[in-house]
Amino acid sequence: MPIYQAAGKDFAGEESDIGNDRGRYISVIEENGRDGVDFITVHCGVTRLSVAAVEEQGRILGIVSRGGAMTANWMYCNKRENPLMKNRPASGNSPSYDMF
Numbered sequence: 186m187p188i189y190q191a192a193g194k195d196f197a198g199e200e201s202d203i204g205n206d207r208g209r210y211i212s213v214i215e216e217n218g219r220d221g222v223d224f225i226t227v228h229c230g231v232t233r234l235s236v237a238a239v240e241e242q243g244r245i246l247g248i249v250s251r252g253g254a255m256t257a258n259w260m261y262c263n264k265r266e267n268p269l270m271k272n273r274p275a276s277g278n279s280p281s282y283d284m285f
Contacts, residue, residue, distance in 0.1 A: 186225065186226045186227075186252050187210060187213040187214045187217060187225055187226075187227060188210065188227070188228060188252040188255050188256060189251075189252065189255075190213045190217075191209040191210045191212075191213045192255060210268050210269070211268060211269075214227065215282075217284070218282030218284045219282065222284060223283060223284055224284070225284065226252065227269055228250065228252050228253045228255075228256040228267070228269070229267065229269040229270065230253075231248070231253045231256045231257055231260075231267055232266065232267055232270060233260055233266055233267075236248070236257045236260065236261075
């Protein structure tokens, strides 16, 4: 998953912010497309609004998707929206990469 790859590069010190305007997360998605990956899992449904709804529900386990939890934590720490809501990578249903 691109979020794991982006986080791994962050931990390795290759880039510090996965969600800047053309951040690591978006770059990794595009890199996957150039490499011929034809299917990826992204967590574009994890928004500040959806995370607030989960918190209000008082769910026992919260967000159980590891990538979704990582995205939610990034949004919490940076007080910003999911970078996929603002930045549209050149992947998703794009003939440029034939990736979905």
